[in-house]
Amino acid sequence: MAIRVLIVDDSPSMRAALDRIISRDPDIEVIGHAPEPHAARQMIKELNPDVITLDIEMPGMDGLSFLEKIMRLRPMPVVMCSTLTARGADATIEALRLGAVDCIQKPSGNAQEMAQNAELLCSTIKTAARSTVRPLTAPPARAAATGASFQRDMVVAIGSSTGGVEALFTVIAALPVDAPPVLVVQHMPAAFTGGFAARLNRECQINVVEARDGMPVERGTVYIAPGGESHMEVIGASERRIRLRRSDPVAGHRPSVDVLFHSVAKLGPAAVGVILTGMGSDGAAGLLAMRHAGARTLGQNEATCVVYGMPRAAFEKGAVERELSLSAMPEAILAACRK
Structure with a gap:
């Protein structure tokens, strides 16, 4: 029909x-x-x-x-x-x-x-x-100014696509100012990622920036991958930094969630991977690499996804340790980062 x-x-x-x-x-x-x-x-x-x-x-x-x-x-x-x-x-x-x-x-x-x-x-x-569309709800609750004691070297990596803007507002607004560093790949044209980061920064407690090559990866900051010509990776061991690497699209995307997740997998248990709503399968292979390396891995459940594509692909690969509703995701991320 x-x-x-x-x-x-x-x-x-x-x-x-x-x-x-x-x-x-x-x-x-x-x-x-x-x-x-x-x-x-x-x-x-x-x-x-x-x-x-x-x-x-x-x-x-x-x-x-x-x-x-x-x-x-x-x-x-x-x-x-x-x-x-x-x-x-x-x-x-x-x-x-x-x-x-x-x-x-x-x-x-x-x-x-x-x-x-x-x-x-x-x-x-x-x-x-x-897609699955739900009634508009009240803006997500802002986080408390400070959080619990987090493991010192933890890094959180998040990937999303269709429906991801709304989902990321929910997740990032709930992060306290001292949360571990968060790296985000949201499939979005280059013209929009800077504005998206600025809007999140205005509405969230935690600092949100559009990532730049060579930036230090610091606690209390969310890094939004710029759309366009580069993939975003985290490099370094004791002093971690952002690397924006110009190369061909991966799985049709640049930046690619898979590229970010594969780089974060090198941190082993000092990482948390999160796959949110989106079309396709970008991020599934990288999240599996993270899980095999000892990272905690979380996926948004079908009931709360706009499009249950990327989370489904990751779940079916065995990459997702736990599936959660969107509302439960922020606390699950923070719990995985606590001592």
Whole structure:
């Protein structure tokens, strides 16, 4: 049965363009167009779409405000599709935090770029249709200012993809200021990782930065891998540092969770590996290497994942020591780091 899509965009020409692109895919059916949120609200009630594509800038009510209402009152898979997604990092991150499955740029450019954009749009809609969406909840509770006594040399490595922005807000907001260092690979375009780190830093007790090559790995800091041309690794024994290594994508990703996890596996029992919601299998092999080296390894359970892809792949490989709900994950991480 075809995936039923409602297009919400104030531009008639863009609604027509999106319709043409989406309708070429035999697995997707466009069931309606709405020029603004009020019309979209009525069409959602009448048509019950499987997925909504939603513009950010619209008259009457902007897309983020409408997205928040959807996720509170009638949660469903939403793909933000806007010209702002290429330059409006804050808007994109807010949409993902509110529960949008993904944010992509509206199709534009030459014929080749249009074809690539069309393929991405259709694949994103299909991912959204398979995702698990839940009602928007209150912001995650902030951690206490200080934590328990942690093992001195512990390092935490986290990998995530689709649904990961929302999950990372939950996990990182619960970390105290003196938590062990945390290295994060979230599949995200280069334009967004700096803004994502800054947003987390504003809203969390622990210090959050976008990683730079050569940075010391220090307690009380979360390092977000920059999107783009490099993989992130931890190097060194007594004095650990970040290495950003330029090389080809691994399993289709750069930065890759697998690359980070394989580097952290060298720390043996002085590490904790965490695999969160996401499509595909990136991180499964690296998390298995960590477990074989004596690290503690945790996976987000299916019931709380937006997409149970990466955690499933890791679990089926035998890489996950314990599966946990997202709400239980922060305390499990901290417990694994305590003396």
